[in-house]
Amino acid sequence: MPNIRRTQHLGLIGMVLIAVAFAGLQLTAVTGRASPDTKNYLSYALSLSGDSREEAGRRAIAYSCASGQHAPLEAIPWTSRKTAGESEESCVRRLNDSVAYWSRHGNTSGMTAPFANHRFMAIFEARPGYPLFLVPFVAVFGATWGLWLAGLVVALAGSVCVLLTLRAAGASRRAGLAGQALYLALPTGTVAMNPLSDGLSLALGTAVVLGCTLLLRDRPRTGAGSGSGTSAGQGTATGQGTATGQGAATGWGAAARQGAAGPRTGAALVAGGLALMFLVRYSQALLLAAALAGVFLARSGWLRLKRRPITPVLRAAGLCGALAASIYAGAHLLGWPMGQDSAQDLLTHHYQRPDLPNPWPEFFVQEGVFWSAWLRRQATYPVLPVLLALSAWALLRRRSVVLPIALAAGAAGLLNQAGHPNLAQLYGYRLIVFVWLLPVLAIPLLLDRPVRGSSPVPAQSEKVGGGQRDGTVGVAQQLREGA
Secondary structure, eight states: OHHHHHHHHHHHHHHHHHHHHHHHHHGGGSSOOOOTTHHHHHHHHHHHTTOOHHHHHHHHHHHHHHHTTSOOOTTSTTOOOOOOOSOHHHHHHHHHHHHHHHHHTTOOOSSSOOSSOHHHHHHHHTOOHHHHHHHHHHHHHHHHHHHHHHHHHHHHHHHHHHHHHHHHTTOOHHHHHHHHHHHHHSHHHHHHHSSSHHHHHHHHHHHHHHHHHHHHSOOOOOSGGGTHHHHHHHHHHTTOHHHHHHHHHHHHHHHHHHHHSSHHHHHHHHHHHHHHHHHHHHHHHHHHHHHHHHHHHHHHHHHHHTTOOOHHHHHHHHHHHHHHHHHHHHHHHTTOOOHHHHHHHHHTTTTTSOOOSSOHHHHHHHHHHHHHHHHHHHHHSTHHHHHHHHHHHHHHHOOOTHHHHHHHHHHHHHHHHHTOOOGGGTTOOSTTGGGGHHHHHHGGGGGSOOOSSSOSSOOOEEEETTEEEESSSTHHHHHHHOO
């Protein structure tokens, strides 16, 4: 019992230390993170807080222009801001003039300030979840500290979901902590801290990934035929004494609690996470749900060929497919901008030029231009290719329920970037950020020894000191290092 509690405390201490180290690093850049879209979300949040549209716009402009005066965030990795070339006064004057211009030209309604034409601002009006999330932070702490704290909460929440996902998939404590650290150290952590909707969408995506893992994983059997009685009984009968019997009982109790967090909890996380993502960034929610459904269908076909059970995978595919259809139908019924609008936005410079009768031929030309430049960028700065190669190694060397889910998350990131082939985003990470979930979830598995079989919680037992314990996870893992 004392050893179990000590290892549990060690795991908790490790998680807290990683979070504290990340928060300390972020304190070196409380401001200076604003992008051109930040003022749109902030003005929306201030309007929800009770400010008039004009006052919300004024405060959002003040924050955005003040943030733009800070030097590039050299202390924070993965940032690509350029040195400010405009004074704060000039920035405020330019944005105020833009607000006055668009107010005179018909943009007189909505929650966001009229920084551009009404059709472009409708994109941000269709993302109410992130401004609503910001309301308590900016109301209590103001714009600067409120946005920073909101980003910190989002980043840490996503990292904890990654840790829980790896543990639920049967990975060791050190692998879970490695996943948490990778999430915070890679662009996933940087994007989460930026005052944009991408970070909150990513955190909700990690909750969906956790839910899918709970849906698909095997749960330890706790009945009489599963060996629990044998383990405890043998521990007492062979002179291991009460401590071994209690340790086995505690291990099986923890294993039973793990089993309780199964399909129902997983389904709730998947449905709830995607529902909230719909309000935050519905296009990414749609792509993630569709990618998960597609990967699960492909996996069910592979399992059928291997003559393995496919019911849990088919259920997960059906749930994600139904949610994808619901997200699309909901966005359509609400009149939110869809794929055609996104293509026109790109090709008409935010609708400032007339729409193209058929935007798709030119759109696909832009796709080719963007991805050619992106591949050249990866060749000169090959961090992502190296991490993806390590992820591929993990896919070949390990069998874990989390790996197909990580593949689906990475595919959702690629699809999201493909929907926005804008060369201005070539050096950024936010649109393609879900791709980085693949190395975050796959590489930590290399820290554990490979196991036979695809089940994260195998039923085989091994003898230890006259008693028995479960294989990879469950009792063996609980007794050795805690849940």
